[in-house]
Amino acid sequence: MKQIFIVVCALTLLSQSAVAQQKTPPKAKPTTKKAATAAPKTAAVAAATLTAGKAVYTQNCLTCHMADGGGVERMNPPLNGTTWVLGDKTRLVKVVLNGLEGEDIDGESYASVMPAFDALTDKQISDVLTYVRNSFGNKATAISAAEVKTIRASNKK
Amino acid sequence: MKKHFSRYLLLSTGLVGSLSLFALTSENKIVADPDNAGLKLPAGFGALKVAETGARTRHITVTPQGTIYVKLNRPNKEGKGILMLRETSGGKAEVVNGFSNYGGTGIYSVPGFLYASSNDAVYRYKLSPKGEVTNPTQPEKIITGLINRRQHESKSITQDKAGNIYVNIGAYSNACQVKDRQKGSLGRPNCPILDSAGGIWQFRADKLNQTYANGTRYATGLRNVVGLDWNTQANQLFVMQHGRDQLHDNFPELYDTKQSAELPAECMYALNKGDNAGWPYMYYDNVQRKKMMAPEYGGDGKKEATGNYIDPAAAYPAHTAPNALLFYTGTMFPEKYRNGAFIAFHGSWNRAPEPQKGYYIAFQPFKDGKPSGEWEVFADNFAGAPDKAAAGRPDHKPCGLAQGPDGSLYVTDDKQGTIYRIVYAKK
Numbered sequence: 001m002k003q004i005f006i007v008v009c010a011l012t013l014l015s016q017s018a019v020a021q022q023k024t025p026p027k028a029k030p031t032t033k034k035a036a037t038a039a040p041k042t043a044a045v046a047a048a049t050l051t052a053g054k055a056v057y058t059q060n061c062l063t064c065h066m067a068d069g070g071g072v073e074r075m076n077p078p079l080n081g082t083t084w085v086l087g088d089k090t091r092l093v094k095v096v097l098n099g100l101e102g103e104d105i106d107g108e109s110y111a112s113v114m115p116a117f118d119a120l121t122d123k124q125i126s127d128v129l130t131y132v133r134n135s136f137g138n139k140a141t142a143i144s145a146a147e148v149k150t151i152r153a154s155n156k157k
Numbered sequence: 158m159k160k161h162f163s164r165y166l167l168l169s170t171g172l173v174g175s176l177s178l179f180a181l182t183s184e185n186k187i188v189a190d191p192d193n194a195g196l197k198l199p200a201g202f203g204a205l206k207v208a209e210t211g212a213r214t215r216h217i218t219v220t221p222q223g224t225i226y227v228k229l230n231r232p233n234k235e236g237k238g239i240l241m242l243r244e245t246s247g248g249k250a251e252v253v254n255g256f257s258n259y260g261g262t263g264i265y266s267v268p269g270f271l272y273a274s275s276n277d278a279v280y281r282y283k284l285s286p287k288g289e290v291t292n293p294t295q296p297e298k299i300i301t302g303l304i305n306r307r308q309h310e311s312k313s314i315t316q317d318k319a320g321n322i323y324v325n326i327g328a329y330s331n332a333c334q335v336k337d338r339q340k341g342s343l344g345r346p347n348c349p350i351l352d353s354a355g356g357i358w359q360f361r362a363d364k365l366n367q368t369y370a371n372g373t374r375y376a377t378g379l380r381n382v383v384g385l386d387w388n389t390q391a392n393q394l395f396v397m398q399h400g401r402d403q404l405h406d407n408f409p410e411l412y413d414t415k416q417s418a419e420l421p422a423e424c425m426y427a428l429n430k431g432d433n434a435g436w437p438y439m440y441y442d443n444v445q446r447k448k449m450m451a452p453e454y455g456g457d458g459k460k461e462a463t464g465n466y467i468d469p470a471a472a473y474p475a476h477t478a479p480n481a482l483l484f485y486t487g488t489m490f491p492e493k494y495r496n497g498a499f500i501a502f503h504g505s506w507n508r509a510p511e512p513q514k515g516y517y518i519a520f521q522p523f524k525d526g527k528p529s530g531e532w533e534v535f536a537d538n539f540a541g542a543p544d545k546a547a548a549g550r551p552d553h554k555p556c557g558l559a560q561g562p563d564g565s566l567y568v569t570d571d572k573q574g575t576i577y578r579i580v581y582a583k584k
Contacts, residue, residue, distance in 0.1 A: 063507050068548065068550070115336060
């Protein structure tokens with residue numbers, strides 16, 4: 001019984017990651033020699049950025065969005081497979097700078113309030129968003145501290 | 158008849174195998190699932206999955222005729238916010254009807270009437286002598302205009318024996334900070350939320366279109382109550398409060414992650430009219446067994462609260478989210494359960510990095526209308542496995558409780574929409 005259960009869980013995980021991959025660009029994992037050599041330098045996210053981003057995530061985001069980035073049903077939205085995370089960088093940076101309240105995410109409403117994290121530095125924000133965009137099954141381009149700086153400068157609450 | 162025969166042969170295995178021959182003689186014999194629906198129960202109890210609704214089933218009520226009504230968090234695919242289920246065989250039931258076009262949490266029945274709440278109003282339906290709603294599309298609106306700002310939106314309901322209905326109006330905030338859930342943000346002076354939320358309001362159960370002006374703020378200082386029930390022995394309202402979140406996130410210099418995971422207690426309160434339970438100015442520390450001053454209002458983790466706030470009647474592990482309270486008055490369960498309280502703990506989310514907790518039904522013994530003795534986990538493993546509970550990724554989340562006419566305990570799950578029935582098989 002336990003074994004069947006584990007198989008079912010594994011299948012569920014597989015199907016979920018398959019869905020996530022359909023929605024998002026395929027992983028940059030090189031499958032051929034050509035792909036490996038052709039992989040542009042900008043697509044690879046520096047390990048140091050991910051480590052720094054994870055630290056910011058653990059300190060500021062994990063309580064509500066949970067360790068697996070899946071959020072909490074009807075309270076705190078998930079960070080995996082959503083256009084809010086994978087899409088427009090400016091909108092995403094502004095969520096961190098201004099917080100978010102009363103917004104439906106992919107057709108679902110969430111009860112909790114996200115506070116503003118404008119006290120974080122440009123680098124902390126770029127690190128954590130790059131981490132989130134490349135964790136929990138997500139794969140998207142990095143966000144630089146310079147981009148955060150520009151968005152912060154034009155940010156009107 | 159042949160159809161029934163084969164069904165009983167299929168169902169009557171495992172725990173109740175010895176009853177199978179007897180079951181053949183009665184269409185209404187309750188048959189526990191061979192695995193007790195995946196639940197861990199005390200000896201002698203069994204459980205079955207009554208129905209899989211696939212909807213977000215919040216609270217539940219069962220009429221004296223055995224008709225089941227379930228309130229949905231939001232309308233299902235067919236646009237219906239309340240499901241009606243009728244018993245089929247073996248103790249199971251099937252959805253036979255859906256009505257109402259609003260989502261919500263509260264549902265409660267008395268002979269002749271069914272009450273249900275959206276997130277800003279309470280409606281009343283008429284029930285026929287067979288326990289069926291006669292005006293599904295034209296309910297009477299008895300309470301209107303209640304505040305709903307998404308956070309803590311559930312308008313849970315119960316009634317006393319004197320024609321009053323009690324409605325939870327949750328505070329649309331974690332701790333009444335100037336900036337909700339913002340690190341270091343202090344509390345708003347004389348928390349203005351309490352004027353219209355953060356308490357229990359009392360209305361008449363039979364008057365139409367009541368607003369705040371027609372109701373009474375029965376008790377205040379309650380952050381968010383989802384489970385509440387009237388105790389007939391004490392003739393008193395009991396409520397379960399969801400305690401505040403994020404002590405560490407908002408005040409990391411005062412609370413470490415471990416303290417934040419274990420504070421504050423989820424409290425049961427026995428209310429009298431005019432009581433103040435102290436939110437947002439205090440929280441209850443179940444380690445020190447003290448009412449503590451909230452950090453938003455000058456607290457430092459050591460100062461005790463100074464206001465005139467009531468003590469909890471009982472306290473439970475932090476953040477486990479008590480979503481339903483039911484005083485058991487049936488005779489099916491053994492004597493120790495009579496007049497005691499069942500509490501459905503929906504389960505935690507803000508205990509990280511500590512493991513998440515809850516996803517069970519607890520039993521709190523009562524004596525003469527007061528909690529008496531230690532509580533215990535009654536029905537466990539709604540999560541499906543310990544690691545799923547620890548990760549905060551349970552299979553099911555218990556949310557509603559109701560007592561059937563035979564004394565069965567019904568449980569809803571608002572994650573997958575499973576409806577459970579827990580029964581006692583006399584030895």
